Amino acid sequence: METPIILNYFTISVSCFCIILLYASTLNPVFALENCTFPAIFNFGDSNSDTGGLAAAALLTPTPPYGETFFHMPAGRFSDGRLIIDFMAKSVGLPYLSVYLDSLGTNFKHGANFATAASTIRLPEIIMPAGGGYSPFYLDVQYLQFVQFKIRSQITRQKGGIYANLMPKRDYFPKALYTFDIGQNDLGEGFRSNMTIEEVNASVPDIVNKFSTNVKAIYDLGGRSFWIHNTGPIGCLPYILANFLSAQRDRHGCAKPYNDVAQYFNYKLKEAIVQLRIDLPLAAITHVDVYSVKYSLFSEPNKHGLELPLVAWCGYGGKYNYSSSVGCAGTFTVNGSQIFVGSCERPSVRVNWDGAHYTEAANKFIFDQISTGAFSDPPVPLKMACHHA
Ligand SMILES: *[C@@H]1O[C@H](CO)[C@@H](O)[C@H](O)[C@H]1NC(C)=O
Ligand SMILES: *[C@@H]1O[C@H](CO)[C@@H](O)[C@H](O)[C@H]1NC(C)=O
Ligand SMILES: *[C@@H]1O[C@H](CO)[C@@H](O)[C@H](O)[C@H]1NC(C)=O
Ligand SMILES: *[C@@H]1O[C@H](CO)[C@@H](O)[C@H](O)[C@H]1NC(C)=O
Ligand SMILES: *[C@@H]1O[C@H](CO)[C@@H](O)[C@H](O)[C@H]1NC(C)=O
Secondary structure, three states: OOOOOOOOHHHOOOOOHHHHHHHHHHHOOOEOOOOOOOOOEEEEEOOOOOOOHHHHOOOOOOOOOOOOOOOOOOOOOOOOOOOHHHHHHHHOOOOOOOEOOOOOOOOOOOEEEOOOOOOOOOOOOOEOOOOOOEOOOOHHHHHHHHHHHHHHHHHHHOOOOHHHHHOOOOOHHHHOEEEEEOOHHHHHHHHHOOOOHHHHHHHHHHHHHHHHHHHHHHHHOOOOEEEEEOOOOHHHOHHHHHHOOOOOEOOOOOEHHHHHHHHHHHHHHHHHHHHHHHHOOOOEEEEEOHHHHHHHHHHOOHHHOOEOOOOOOOOOOOOOOOOOOOOOOOEEEEOOEEEEOOOOOOHHHEOEOOOOOEOHHHHHHHHHHHOOOOOEEOOOOHHHOOEOO
16 A cells, blocks of 8 residues: 555546536535535544644643744644644634633634544543543544533523624534544554554554444534545654654655555545445535645655655654654753753744644645645535535
């Protein structure tokens, strides 16, 4: 499974809208085929789309230089700036998503973000704040929080006054876009434990099953438009590369066996989505091949105006500028003096931020690619990825 950047056969002619519409309408009669009005977005995921969840829970709060590029201060995101979900929200005319767990200054009128950094699909073995632990808000919990949100937001709205304006209307739920980017940490957790590559690979079907269960549950609550990212090339991230120095590299320097597992996850995810379309006849489900877009940042960074994709821009140590003992925004002591790990210049040309997360520049590039529909199945652009009313 070595050919990640080959596009789906039907994505080649994005410019020829008629073909796309024909394809989409023939095989996916559930899609509206017009510009959608999404009144809200509800997002589920991990740090790839966490706009402040883990920080609000006070389990891990990014400190400077996180956020320096766009927000000019830490903004709960594990990046120097905006995430893909930020660009998505803006592009469909909505504000940045407020975080469900945030008790301060939130406005849920146009949706809520249930993602937290370090979230998995399955219940993780080790949970924060334990060292090396994952988020307690794994996907089942994010779903339960959504269930609460859906009920309690309506009760809260009925209080009137300012509350009426801070909560989504009832009819926003069926019209909303439900977005997902999760699974990377299920693989990462396996790799960081003592499981072999084969054992992690063998756990993929169960992980994907649990993902499907949650999509079905949201459908049962009335969700109709789903936008699902597959998982990225985890084997290209410095945190994997630095931890598995002897793993086989592909020709772009990524750790091949780790990407193979990610691709198997994506294969099973695609299969699961085909089944979901059968099981959930009223759902407009868009599968988005984020893997291919991210991989192109490693295979041809210069073409996209970026450089050193395998090297953390904010980190310390070794070939990958990454150390598991001290990360971005950390400090360590050498020869009696304290050294701060902070970035310095030119974030706009780098791909990797801190060893595990992408820079704003990379996120913007990924958004620009996926929002057109060129990497989607069916190949509808983001603004048309809704279920018809
Ligand atoms: C959708 O919106 C775009 C502008 O964002 C416009 O160019 C296009 O004509 C619209 N398409 C339809 C089918 O309304
Ligand atoms: C992996 O095995 C090593 C050696 O047996 C042990 O020290 C370490 O704690 C194990 N790690 C995990 C995450 O189980
Ligand atoms: C993962 O499992 C699938 C199905 O058994 C197999 O085809 C694939 O080669 C495995 N990949 C790895 C990296 O073990
Ligand atoms: C620490 O001190 C040793 C011995 O004086 C020196 O070789 C080394 O370069 C120093 N390390 C740093 C980071 O200054
Ligand atoms: C490694 O990270 C440090 C701290 O952010 C930064 O100053 C340095 O430029 C980085 N090195 C590379 C090669 O990117």
